[in-house]
Amino acid sequence: MALLQIRGVSKSFRTLRALESVDVDVQAGTFHGLIGPNGSGKSTLLKAIAGAHFADGGTIVFDGHDITRATPYERARLGLSLKFQITAVLPELSVYDNVLLAIQSGESLMRLLLSSSRRALDGEVTALLERFRLIDRADDLAAELSHGQQQWLEIAMALALRPKLLLLDEPTGGMSPEERRVTGTLLAPIKAHCTLIIVEHDLHFIRDICDHLTVLDQGRVLDHGDVETIQRSPKVQQVFTTRV
Numbered sequence: 001m002a003l004l005q006i007r008g009v010s011k012s013f014r015t016l017r018a019l020e021s022v023d024v025d026v027q028a029g030t031f032h033g034l035i036g037p038n039g040s041g042k043s044t045l046l047k048a049i050a051g052a053h054f055a056d057g058g059t060i061v062f063d064g065h066d067i068t069r070a071t072p073y074e075r076a077r078l079g080l081s082l083k084f085q086i087t088a089v090l091p092e093l094s095v096y097d098n099v100l101l102a103i104q105s106g107e108s109l110m111r112l113l114l115s116s117s118r119r120a121l122d123g124e125v126t127a128l129l130e131r132f133r134l135i136d137r138a139d140d141l142a143a144e145l146s147h148g149q150q151q152w153l154e155i156a157m158a159l160a161l162r163p164k165l166l167l168l169d170e171p172t173g174g175m176s177p178e179e180r181r182v183t184g185t186l187l188a189p190i191k192a193h194c195t196l197i198i199v200e201h202d203l204h205f206i207r208d209i210c211d212h213l214t215v216l217d218q219g220r221v222l223d224h225g226d227v228e229t230i231q232r233s234p235k236v237q238q239v240f241t242t243r244v
């Protein structure tokens, strides 16, 4: 059974049908790309998965649980984590404290009161900072990081609670080509423990890191399959040459 099963999901904003009867299966241990022209519904689908929007119709089953009406908090407890397009780091805190807070957000109040404090969590914070090449910036304010480094910090924070499924909305937006390349390198090892759904406009980037692609067009699934199949798909080629 797929880790995530989306069946017949629809979402309207007033009269606009942003998603129309969308079916997607995401297998555990894969990187799954969502692509499509502007306004095709990619972000709306991510938000419906994370619970930031409720679907108007259809069902979403995650890891055997029907989460269609679950709150974002309940989904997070089941192992879903979302990093939005807009940076959400706390700029006035150090890089270290941003990651520490992200880890502590999953701690029970009792553990916090008993102070499973900085020292107890230091190993976890340090490991994440090392993995995301931020250890040398640990004491700097998050505001002082480059745009690319802030994105990596956010991915590290999204991984702090060890999610089973990570949702990334355009993580390479605004990055330099070198930062994009590094982002691919940083994401690759998470496949060992985390499934990924990623929305991206950079088709080279997504082609290089994804196993499977779903193509949306005007709120519907236009095609899906492995990267080679999608690259050869005439209907996908037509949409990308005429409307991207």
Ligand SMILES: Nc1ncnc2c1ncn2[C@@H]1O[C@H](COP(=O)(O)OP(=O)(O)OP(=O)(O)O)[C@@H](O)[C@H]1O
Binding pocket: 013, 016, 018, 036, 037, 038, 039, 040, 041, 042, 043, 044, 045
């Ligand atoms: N909160 C909202 N209220 C009203 N309309 C919305 C809302 N969110 C999205 N839409 C509309 O729904 C449609 C799908 O938007 P969505 O952001 O999901 O597309 P997208 O594929 O992610 O686009 P892009 O690639 O430009 O980010 C668009 O027409 C958009 O204007």
